[in-house]
Amino acid sequence: MRPAGRPGHSFRSAPTSSPALTGPQSTGRWAAADHHPDHPAGSGSDHHTYLAAPSITTLVPNQGSTSGGRTATLTGSNFAQTTTVLIGGAPTGFTVVSDTHLVADLPAGAAGPVDVTVTSPGGTSTPAVYTRVGSPNI
Numbered sequence: 001m002r003p004a005g006r007p008g009h010s011f012r013s014a015p016t017s018s019p020a021l022t023g024p025q026s027t028g029r030w031a032a033a034d035h036h037p038d039h040p041a042g043s044g045s046d047h048h049t050y051l052a053a054p055s056i057t058t059l060v061p062n063q064g065s066t067s068g069g070r071t072a073t074l075t076g077s078n079f080a081q082t083t084t085v086l087i088g089g090a091p092t093g094f095t096v097v098s099d100t101h102l103v104a105d106l107p108a109g110a111a112g113p114v115d116v117t118v119t120s121p122g123g124t125s126t127p128a129v130y131t132r133v134g135s136p137n138i
Contacts, residue, residue, distance in 0.1 A: 050122075051078070051121050051122030052122045053122045053125060054118040054120050054122065054124070055077045056117075057077070058128075059130060060072065064133065065133060066109060066111050066132045067108050071106060072103070073102075074103070074104060074118065074128070075101055076100060076102075076125070077099065077100055078122055079098070079120070080098070080099040081122070083121070086116070086117045087114055087115075092105045102118065106130070111133060113131045113132075114129070114130055114131075114132065115128070115130075116129070
């Protein structure tokens with residue numbers, strides 16, 4: 001296989017540890033060999049680290065007032081390198097407590113369900129749902 005724009009190069013990769021890693025949720029260290037007639041084997045950086053996307057397991061609370069002003073606790077995995085938390089598509093403040101624990105600010109917004117996602121260099125989580133509940137009309 002020849003990567004586009006790099007004539008004479010071929011690329012081959014293999015995991016440096018077992019079991020084999022597959023899919024977008026994989027993490028681990030991989031050895032990569034760049035084969036080119038002008039570059040002897042092992043002449044360059046030959047290890048790359050792939051990061052898994054964050055994964056949200058729980059969102060507590062999962063509903064609250066439309067006025068915002070509170071925080072929600074997210075548990076899951078791969079939060080350590082979080083760069084963005086979106087609630088209803090809008091960025092919000094957050095604090096990474098650990099790789100499995102994150103606290104996010106809940107902004108005000110219209111009543112109804114909104115997606116909550118966490119993004120890191122490894123990708124973006126599958127959304128969790130937070131529901132904003134309006135005040136009852138009296």
